[in-house]
Amino acid sequence: MTAHVDVMELVSRMRSADEAFVLATVVRTVSVTAAKAGAKAVIRPDGTIAAGWIGGGCARGAVLKAAQDALLDGESRLVSVQPENLLAELGVQPGESREGIRFAKNTCPSKGTMDIFVEPVLPRPSLVILGASPVAIALADLARYFGFHITAAAPPADFTERPNADLLVEGFDIPETYSAHCYIVVSTQSKGDEAALRAALKADAAYLGFVGSRRKIAVLKAKLAADGIDAAALARIKAPAGLDLGAITPEEIALSILAEIIERRRHGQRQPAGRQSS
Structure with missing residues (x-):
């Protein structure tokens, strides 16, 4: 052509x-x-x-x-x-x-x-949200404005409203097509925390965040480690997910998570002023 x-x-x-x-x-x-x-x-x-x-x-x-x-x-x-x-x-x-x-x-x-x-x-960055919590719904809404391809995954009964997503997945099985360029957030609010984390750990994601307290993630990590999950894989989990903005509401928490994902995504792409690549 x-x-x-x-x-x-x-x-x-x-x-x-x-x-x-x-x-x-x-x-x-x-x-x-x-x-x-x-x-x-x-x-x-x-x-x-x-x-x-x-x-x-x-x-x-x-x-x-x-x-x-x-x-x-x-x-x-x-x-x-x-x-x-x-x-x-x-x-x-x-x-x-x-x-x-x-x-x-x-x-x-x-x-x-x-x-x-x-x-x-470049392809749209992929954001995979496991769970149907208010934070998950708010994150799907917000991420759309930043050009993410959004996959929402949770048991159908968990959704009280349809998330603003490009793809809906029943359960926590993440499509195999996702790669190191995807970003995963687990926001299950105690509805399948362990199952969602197990699924997320199978993907070689650029970011894996868990919405929950440090105490909760410590308990979950201990259980997963006892079941043979590699310590290096568990160390990849960022919990609590998001930058420390003092967020309280679901929308504020979603904003802090998206800010952290963008920070991770753009790291290394910006050069100090005055430098030129050769």
Whole structure:
């Protein structure tokens, strides 16, 4: 697929399927270049171009490297491919970044300049909420505003109202499709605490929070340890879940939990002011 419409159709399909990819767009060209401003390409995480075209080998390597980096840190970047003499005039080396622009050398005979905007499109983060407590319901409501894909899991009889979730699961069986990019909160309010924790511990989640007192989680951990659950796995449980905001109401507790999840998710993605990645 090389037509512009094909690129945008694929972008729409991949967004709907929650697939990760990069959309690369040529935003400026100077002198002779194979691709012109407006050219687009969809790049998959494995580095293959799924649709579109942004030029030949002169720009491909630099763009693919920038695409991989963008998928890792979630940040867009601008790549400027220029002939060696122009880089020398600017006083930059190939691969160097300055003021948000990553420079690369154009080795093709055309000696043109291309600026390509590299934009990562990442799947929505997955939030799995085990339980039907007021905190669980409030957390599902709040997390939707922050773009999470929400799975609510609990026995149907426990729900006094339908949670604002993308997926409802009967019981505490977490879908196997979830990976280290998901965030799990157990908020069962004594209705199946142990069963929910056992299910949550099977997933290699980026965050596992338990809504309950330190005394309750200590008792549960002791029981799970006695049943052979690994100590390292139990140590992953954050209890009580949430940042210490002095929260009291279900809505406030939900806010503290979501704040902690966002803090965990964004850790390492922000660089100190003035630093540029290379």
